[in-house]
Amino acid sequence: xxxISFRFSDEYGDVAAIHDALYxxxxxxxxxxxxxxxxxxxxxxxxxxxxxxxxxxHGGIAFHWLDDPRRIFVDYFFLDDAVRGHxxxxxxxxxxxxxxxxxxxxxxxxxxxxxxxxxxxxxMGFRIxxxxxxxxxxRPDNIHYSLRKDL
Numbered sequence: 001x002x003x004i005s006f007r008f009s010d011e012y013g014d015v016a017a018i019h020d021a022l023y024x025x026x027x028x029x030x031x032x033x034x035x036x037x038x039x040x041x042x043x044x045x046x047x048x049x050x051x052x053x054x055x056x057x058h059g060g061i062a063f064h065w066l067d068d069p070r071r072i073f074v075d076y077f078f079l080d081d082a083v084r085g086h087x088x089x090x091x092x093x094x095x096x097x098x099x100x101x102x103x104x105x106x107x108x109x110x111x112x113x114x115x116x117x118x119x120x121x122x123x124m125g126f127r128i129x130x131x132x133x134x135x136x137x138x139r140p141d142n143i144h145y146s147l148r149k150d151l
Contacts, residue, residue, distance in 0.1 A: 003104045004058070004088050014047040015062040021118050022078040029115040031137035040075060041064050048096050050083055056147045058083045061096055072100055074110035093124050101151045110151045125149050
């Protein structure tokens with residue numbers, strides 16, 4: 001993947017696409033059976049999309065605003081294999097942090113699991129605010145983490 005750019009979207013279809021890609025990834029890592037689920041829809045929900053030169057989205061960050069203090073909750077984060085491992089995760093979050101600060105956000109919260117990316121989020125300046133055991137068939141030692149980053 002040569003050149004990735006980022007753009008905001010308030011289209012539910014973009015949020016749903018990130019959710020669906022993350023859901024498929026999670027199923028491959030957990031051994032859980034597929035069930036019909038769809039992305040939650042929140043007021044003030046948006047996405048930051050990682051787009052290739054052709055404009056095609058290769059994942060992104062779906063998020064929504066919470067009430068005072070101005071907080072953002074990251075609903076879903078996923079990048080296709082084609083853009084992983086090239087620093088694009090860091091770049092999209094730095095873009096996201098900058099825009100969030102300029103929009104008045106004071107903190108960003110999210111959750112993740114052991115089999116997802118807790119180490120990545122810690123490198124991005126998040127801190128763990130909670131954790132609980134959340135065993136799944138292929139990951140009996142899985143931990144579900146709550147994280148926060150103050151902006």
